[in-house]
Amino acid sequence: MKRIALLGCGSMGTQIALTIDSNDFPAVLTHVYDASKAASSSLVEKLNNKPEIVENSHLLSSQHIDIVVEAASQDAVKDVALSVLQNKKDLMIMSVGALLDESIYDILSDACKDFKKTIYLPSGAIAGLDGIKSVKSELESLSITTTKHPRSLKGAKFFENSDINLDKIDSITTIFDGTAKEAVSLFPANINVAALLSLTGIGSKQTKVRILADPNTDKNTHHIEASGKFGKMTFTIENFPDKNNPKTSRLAILSAIETLKKYCSDEIQIGT
Amino acid sequence: MKRIALLGCGSMGTQIALTIDSNDFPAVLTHVYDASKAASSSLVEKLNNKPEIVENSHLLSSQHIDIVVEAASQDAVKDVALSVLQNKKDLMIMSVGALLDESIYDILSDACKDFKKTIYLPSGAIAGLDGIKSVKSELESLSITTTKHPRSLKGAKFFENSDINLDKIDSITTIFDGTAKEAVSLFPANINVAALLSLTGIGSKQTKVRILADPNTDKNTHHIEASGKFGKMTFTIENFPDKNNPKTSRLAILSAIETLKKYCSDEIQIGT
Structure with a gap:
């Protein structure tokens, strides 16, 4: 029976906690933390097996637990990841964008x-x-094209320096075409997908990202292409x-x- | 440093052994077995760190090792898998088709x-x-279409009761359209891919398999479609x-x- 501590009691953290609470796999949620005391209290109320609310995020990994599950923010990852490992606990990270900072990745990999x-x-919103x-060692090219409704792109930093008016788009339109490294700062909502793909493959400078707006879609679609000596893979x-x-x-x-269950x-x- | 025993010294086993021998990851190959003494001797000759050749396959898991890697045959899996687990060792299986027998799957899962x-x-020749x-719990349909050159289909049991002449095919032709359960006995060369997909998803009776012959291809192509409440995934x-x-x-x-390295x-x- 694994003992789990949860960092972040928002929507994602709540769904993970409810799944653990349903006894679907051999695990118990023993401790939780959220910067918002109201959020952690609200989560604990929903659960049959009540975890303890700790006073700060660093206190999660000093408990008698096996793994800390982060579902909070990139800042939370940067703040606690190393101490979780130093306290000899495993860590599951949802805010994968934090690892695009190479110095952080290297420190955590060494730790x-x-x-x-x-x-x-976890594979997040993508697969493959x-x-x-x-095929990492044989990859020659890797790209991801993400298609979303224009309203899902609103508020992205990219539009601060762009003439594109999202409200006026009436057919599929290419919004961005560049590297993952550029994309993650300009489209924060896309950061986890671009970061995951970059970390899995050939890094954020060589991974191509295209972002399309489609006013006629109700889905977020990711199309990934990878090619090299092994052949070619395309995932939609x-x-x-x-x-x-x-x-x-x-x-x-x-x-x-699924990652936690495994x-x-x-x-x-x-x-694999 | 993990200690590895290898069951099967053919082409796949040899490539795995050479990779371990290259010290690419923290592992040492300590014991090997192959039904052909010549095959195991030939493998050992190629390695810098010489593993011990054991006298029978059951002796692999009674050694001081962490994991047995099977790269031999379905029969080898049926013969040794349970005793590997009983000897408190992990097991990596290449001949996944053996697990399509539900009684074997259940026994090993319980063990x-x-x-x-x-x-x-491992994910084998497919991905995704x-x-x-x-999305297993939300899957409504799952299918795989495999396209190969006609010569790659030769010798399959399917053709014993078919009028199709593989030598006369001059354009893409559907050879088989049925369930994974039917496909695995009729197309042994396809068994691992169909078995993997069936075990991952909704079982061999509900997984659809199509096999196409294409005289103009030099590749084996697998096209997977999965759909359900979550949306849809296609992998080529x-x-x-x-x-x-x-x-x-x-x-x-x-x-x-990659699975062994992990x-x-x-x-x-x-x-995930």
Whole structure:
């Protein structure tokens, strides 16, 4: 029975906590923390097995637990990830964008080896990372094209220096065409997908990102192309938003839960 | 440093052994077995760190090792898998078709829980299993269409009761359209891919398989479609054959090596 601590009691954290509470796999949620005391209290109220609310995020990994699940923010990752490993606990990270900072990635990668602990990054709103990491050493090109409704792109930093009027788009329109490194700062809502793909493959400078606006779609679609000596892979993932949290794809929540389930279970584990 | 025993010293086993021998990840190959003494001797000769050749396959898991890697045959899986787990060792299986026998799957799944050990199944010649297992509970349909050159289909049991003459095919032709359960007995060369997809998703009776012959292709192409409440995923994997073993896709070898590397390393692990 694995003992889990949860950092972040928002929509994603709540769905993970409710799944653990349903006893679907051998795990118990023992401790939680959220910067908002109201959020953590509200979560605990919903659960049958009440976890303890700790006073600050660093107190999660000093408890008798196996893994800390981060569902908070990039800043939370930067703040606690290293101390989780130093406290000899595993870590699952949802805010993957934090690892695009190479110095942070290297520090955490070394810490995994030093403390013999593992950081888990679920596949998020995309899929096919099993294939991409297998062919990593032979990859010649890697790209992702994301298509969303114009309203889902609103507020992105990109539009501060652009003439594009999202309200006037009446057919599929290319908004951005560049590298993952450029994309993550200009389109924060896309950061986890671009970061995951970059980290799995050939890095954010060599990974191409295109962002399209489609006024006639109700889904977020990611189209990934990878090619090299092994052959070629193309993956198209059409995601409906989660009904509890329209900003998140249903798949992102399901892949987080599946990753945690795999961690907690002695089982036949399918997939690279 | 993980200690690895290898069951099967053919082409796949040899490539895995050479990778371990190259010290690419923290592992050492300590014991090997092959039904052909010549095959095991020939493999040992190629390695810098010489593993011990054991006298029979059951002696692999009674050694001081962490994991047995099977790269032999379905029969070998049926013969040794349970005793590997009973000896408290992990197991990586390449001949995944063996698990389509439901009684074997259930016995091994229970044994993983009883002995707190894990069986690993690499993604093989396909990809996207991270996504499919995440949405397993919401899957409404799952299919795979495999396209190969007619010569790659020769010798399949299917043709014993078919009028199709593979030598006369001059354009893309549908050879088979049915369930994975039917396909695995009729097309043995396709068994691992169909078995993997069935086990990941909704079982071999509900997984659709189509097999096409294309006289103008030099690749094996797998096209997977999965749909449900979450949305839809399509994966197209175009594989070149491995140059050392034309019957195997390069990706199948790379995914086996990646799975083993992940098992052996304390690292940041990407993907569900």
